[in-house]
Amino acid sequence: MKLTSKGRYAVMALVDLARFDNINPVSLRDISLRQGISLDYLEQIFSKLKKNHIVKSIRGNQGGYVLSKNPNDIKLTNIFHAVDEKVKTVQCKKDSKKGCNGRATKCITHNLWDELENHINSFFEKKSLEDLIQNKKENRING
Amino acid sequence: MKLTSKGRYAVMALVDLARFDNINPVSLRDISLRQGISLDYLEQIFSKLKKNHIVKSIRGNQGGYVLSKNPNDIKLTNIFHAVDEKVKTVQCKKDSKKGCNGRATKCITHNLWDELENHINSFFEKKSLEDLIQNKKENRING
DNA sequence: TCTAAACTTGACCATTTTGGTCAGGTATGT
DNA sequence: ACATACCTGACCAAAATGGTCAAGTTTAGA
Ligand code: FES
Ligand code: FES
Numbered sequence: 001m002k003l004t005s006k007g008r009y010a011v012m013a014l015v016d017l018a019r020f021d022n023i024n025p026v027s028l029r030d031i032s033l034r035q036g037i038s039l040d041y042l043e044q045i046f047s048k049l050k051k052n053h054i055v056k057s058i059r060g061n062q063g064g065y066v067l068s069k070n071p072n073d074i075k076l077t078n079i080f081h082a083v084d085e086k087v088k089t090v091q092c093k094k095d096s097k098k099g100c101n102g103r104a105t106k107c108i109t110h111n112l113w114d115e116l117e118n119h120i121n122s123f124f125e126k127k128s129l130e131d132l133i134q135n136k137k138e139n140r141i142n143g
Numbered sequence: 144m145k146l147t148s149k150g151r152y153a154v155m156a157l158v159d160l161a162r163f164d165n166i167n168p169v170s171l172r173d174i175s176l177r178q179g180i181s182l183d184y185l186e187q188i189f190s191k192l193k194k195n196h197i198v199k200s201i202r203g204n205q206g207g208y209v210l211s212k213n214p215n216d217i218k219l220t221n222i223f224h225a226v227d228e229k230v231k232t233v234q235c236k237k238d239s240k241k242g243c244n245g246r247a248t249k250c251i252t253h254n255l256w257d258e259l260e261n262h263i264n265s266f267f268e269k270k271s272l273e274d275l276i277q278n279k280k281e282n283r284i285n286g
Numbered sequence: 287t288c289t290a291a292a293c294t295t296g297a298c299c300a301t302t303t304t305g306g307t308c309a310g311g312t313a314t315g316t
Numbered sequence: 317a318c319a320t321a322c323c324t325g326a327c328c329a330a331a332a333t334g335g336t337c338a339a340g341t342t343t344a345g346a
Pocket of ligand 1: 099
């Protein structure tokens with residue numbers, strides 16, 4: 001079970017973006033340099049974030065991206081959903097009665113994996129971008 | 144983030160095994176047929192389970208595998224650890240002060256991923272094989 | 287108006303991981 | 317002796333990952 005870089009980068013980039021308080025658009029180039037993420041890869045990620053209305057783009061010189069919502073309204077769930085980072089504990093479809101590999105029934109551990117999936121998703125539903133900035137501020141005060 | 148088949152199969156197979164109450168050894172062939180898992184693949188998995196003292200093997204005719212501990216003492220953590228199914232939310236080493244991709248410091252979201260990892264692992268530490276058999280029995284009574 | 291900065295799109299690709307298969311063994315109960 | 321079942325290790329195809337590369341389009345500002 002591992003978290004892919006795409007999901008991790010998406011959150012990192014948005015936290016970086018959120019720190020600038022939406023006053024000026026932030027260029028991907030800046031995020032790329034600060035966070036050490038390939039610019040080309042960031043472009044792929046932000047294209048998806050934009051399609052999912054998490055960020056807005058401002059084209060042209062001095063352009064860049066801004067958050068399109070309040071950081072409190074952007075949950076990790078939304079971000080992960082936008083970049084196709086899904087939690088998958090099973091291979092069989094939820095709505096189907098069939099099991100994995102096309103077997104006739106669900107397997108004996110099926111409930112367990114459902115529980116696990118819910119357990120993980122609940123973490124993503126609770127955390128918002130705001131929480132991550134808060135932590136940042138706390139860290140700055142404490143450190 | 145997905146759970147690999149290896150981890151899923153390991154748990155499935157052990158639940159199957161645990162249902163037979165350790166009286167007679169259970170052959171991988173039987174588990175393979177009942178659970179729909181390739182025999183050759185099961186052998187790889189059980190080799191690791193054996194090395195980690197989760198099961199014992201009995202060779203020869205009428206041989207097979209038995210649990211080497213009480214189902215209550217076998218947590219999902221132990222099983223996953225045995226088959227190298229790890230939870231990895233980051234790429235950087237925990238003990239190192241360096242960040243991912245060999246960067247000098249940890250990234251701004253590092254704490255978050257640590258939290259996530261702990262959140263997931265806590266699920267695996269709580270659940271034992273016994274819990275899964277219990278559920279099975281309950282299901283049989285209720286259904 | 288021209289140009290550089292920055293967004294946009296989509297094809298492409300090397301490496302790694304996954305989820306196995308295959309071909310041989312070896313041990314042991316009957 | 318022979319069938320059953322464990323054991324070992326090599327091998328492999330397909331998918332996912334984590335990008336790169338090329339060729340644009342849009343717009344601010346000189
Ligand atoms: S997880 Fe799909 S059938 Fe059990
Ligand atoms: S996760 Fe490795 S540096 Fe942040």
